[in-house]
Amino acid sequence: MxxxxxxxxxxxxxxxxxxxxxxxxxxxxxxxxxxxxxxxxxxxxxxxxxxxxxxxxxxxxxxxxxxxxxxxxxxxxxxxxxxxxxxxQSSPLYAGALDAIKRLHVQDNVLLGIATGKSRRGLDHLLDAHDLRKYFVTAQVADDHPSKPHPSMLEQCMYDAGVEASQAVMIGDTSYDMDMAANASMASVGVAWGYHTVQTLQERASVVIDDFGALDAALDKIWSKTT
Missing domain, CATH: 1.10.150 (DNA polymerase; domain 1)
Incomplete structure (x- = not known):
């Protein structure tokens, strides 16, 4: 298995x-x-x-x-x-985001989580609006943890999923996400379409992708180094 x-x-x-x-x-x-x-x-x-x-x-x-x-x-x-x-309408999904989530979700050995600076109320509303709640086994918010880049949210995600850091990856658009992953001893994927510059991400991320279509290959590359 x-x-x-x-x-x-x-x-x-x-x-x-x-x-x-x-x-x-x-x-x-x-x-x-x-x-x-x-x-x-x-x-x-x-x-x-x-x-x-x-x-x-x-x-x-x-x-x-x-x-x-x-x-x-x-x-x-x-x-x-x-x-x-x-x-x-006010917080639309990026192109390819839902398809990427679905592709990962159907894999028997992959679990999905969330680590966000949003409040629980804000995240719940968003997940329900986009009908995303069913895809995630753990969702950590700013209400319950120190702010990023403290690793607390990722540590709780790994605990909930029963997965070690060597088999976990953080996906985000900011230096705070990349630094949080590093602080949790996790690999990270930076996304080029977000709010921090690609250069900032490249200085910290394991890999940076330009669109969600490249996510699967990026994850395979990261995990191939841990097996």
Missing amino acids: AELKLVVFDVDGTLVDSQDDIVSAMATAFQGIGKPVPSRADVLGIVGLSLPAAFEKLAPELYPEHGETLVEGYKTSFMTSRKLRNST
């Missing part, structure tokens, strides 16, 4: 393109305290971190006094936007 393997996906910037909602919610949060809104590039640069860590990185001088207000302002704006627009 083939050895059990685990593939863990990041969500924002990897499976779904949620940048418009994220940028809009960030703008609302900063406007709510009467402060300048960070640039779109700066906002997308912190996607993947937990909200407190994201705001602390975006506005370290404001965070001590306004951190909680910024977090709550973001959450309220994001939830309001979600009510106005269906998540399949």
Whole structure:
């Protein structure tokens, strides 16, 4: 019997393109305290971190006094936007994402997981909107763990799946995902369509892919080195 393997996906910037909602919610949060809104590039640069860590990185001088207000302002704006627009429209799946998930899911020795900076409420809503919940055996969120790149989320994914780090791979679009994988002693696949530059990913990832069609070969290459 083939050895059990685990593939863990990041969500924002990897499976779904949620940048418009994220940028809009960030703008609302900063406007709510009467402060300048960070640039779109700066906002997308912190996607993947937990909200407190994201705001602390975006506005370290404001965070001590306004951190909680910024977090709550973001959450309220994001939830309001979600009510106005269906998540399949506001956070659409990237091309090829669903097919890639299905291809991996039908393999008897491959389990799928999620490690995301989203809240549990946000992830649940997204999984239900896209009918993805059935594919994943474990889903870890920022509510329950330290922010990326701490390895806690991946360690819990591996524990839930019963898979060792040598047979697990993290797939993500940011340096936080790649560093988290390294901190968990896991290999990683960077995706070129997300929110961090390809150069940043190439410095950290085991391999970087340009589209989901290349994922299977990338995983086979990684796993061939561990057998």
